[in-house]
Amino acid sequence: MTVTATGLTPEQKRKAKDGYLVLRDFFTLEDAQTLRTRARELLEGFDLESHPKTKFSTGEEVDHVGDDYFLNSGDKVRFFFEETRAEGAFDNEGNLKVDKVCAINKIGHALHELEPAFKELSMRPRVKQVVESMGFEDPRILQSMVIFKQPEIGGRVPPHQDSTFLYTTPLSAMGLWFALEDCTPTNGCMHFVPGSHKTVPVYKRFVRKPGNVGTTFITLKDGIKEPPEDAYVCEPTPVGSLVLIHGSVLHKSSQNQSNKSRWIYTFHVIEGNAKYAPDNWLQPTPEMPFTKLL
Ligand SMILES: O=C(O)CCC(=O)C(=O)O
Numbered sequence: 001m002t003v004t005a006t007g008l009t010p011e012q013k014r015k016a017k018d019g020y021l022v023l024r025d026f027f028t029l030e031d032a033q034t035l036r037t038r039a040r041e042l043l044e045g046f047d048l049e050s051h052p053k054t055k056f057s058t059g060e061e062v063d064h065v066g067d068d069y070f071l072n073s074g075d076k077v078r079f080f081f082e083e084t085r086a087e088g089a090f091d092n093e094g095n096l097k098v099d100k101v102c103a104i105n106k107i108g109h110a111l112h113e114l115e116p117a118f119k120e121l122s123m124r125p126r127v128k129q130v131v132e133s134m135g136f137e138d139p140r141i142l143q144s145m146v147i148f149k150q151p152e153i154g155g156r157v158p159p160h161q162d163s164t165f166l167y168t169t170p171l172s173a174m175g176l177w178f179a180l181e182d183c184t185p186t187n188g189c190m191h192f193v194p195g196s197h198k199t200v201p202v203y204k205r206f207v208r209k210p211g212n213v214g215t216t217f218i219t220l221k222d223g224i225k226e227p228p229e230d231a232y233v234c235e236p237t238p239v240g241s242l243v244l245i246h247g248s249v250l251h252k253s254s255q256n257q258s259n260k261s262r263w264i265y266t267f268h269v270i271e272g273n274a275k276y277a278p279d280n281w282l283q284p285t286p287e288m289p290f291t292k293l294l
């Protein structure tokens with residue numbers, strides 16, 4: 001089932017009450033191919049030597065420069081390695097174990113502005129219609145990324161709510177997640193707890209530390225019990241699917257245990273009329289305010 005020219009159907013709107021909605025065949029195989037080709041070019045063109053992970057030798061410097069590299073990526077296209085060294089891109093001595101093209105976990109966070117092919121998909125009329133159908137009045141785009149989940153080393157994404165990272169008052173974040181390849185139970189497809197956006201409050205936030213020296217989590221509510229493993233529903237999504245993700249719904253994905261990659265493109269929207277927390281990890285810059293979608 002796909003969207004109509006006027007946005008979501010009543011049935012799709014009802015289904016979205018689960019906190020997420022899979023829209024198959026939202027974009028074409030050709031679209032996916034175009035974005036994968038560009039993502040691959042970016043990976044191949046990326047200069048490993050100038051990356052903070054490899055440029056500095058002591059741990060502290062790597063952390064500090066790495067934090068800045070991350071915190072200032074909101075208006076750039078930057079590259080992030082697989083974090084967990086044990087299962088990831090580096091061996092215990094910090095040497096890359098695999099080809100650099102395979103070692104990157106994601107690129108972000110301004111593809112929707114800086115990369116024309118990604119911008120074109122992000123700003124499509126159908127995207128606008130869907131976002132409008134979901135009740136947004138003045139949606140702003142932010143935090144676009146390609147997440148690669150490469151064969152065998154692509155790490156898990158632990159359970160989380162996206163509003164933890166993009167906190168607004170009132171809450172307004174919604175993810176738009178585009179499957180650039182088939183996402184299956186073995187290559188790390190998404191899992192959701194249906195309805196959890198209504199039962200589990202956003203209980204922590206990921207913020208910049210004062211002085212912009214790195215990031216930390218702060219607790220908003222103690223004693224929140226997260227749903228058990230078996231509450232998660234596995235949602236395989238064929239290439240061409242768009243998934244809408246409510247900012248408060250719990251979701252996760254597992255490690256890629258297959259020999260097939262799982263590339264996706266995602267960005268978020270927030271309501272421009274809501275108050276964007278000034279200590280959220282990602283901040284707009286004078287040169288690049290959050291992109292108006294409508
Ligand atoms: O792609 C994934 O595995 C996780 C992505 C995610 O959590 C998100 O887009 O909000």
Ligand SMILES: [Fe+2]
Nearest residue numbers: 160161162251
């Ligand atoms: Fe997420």
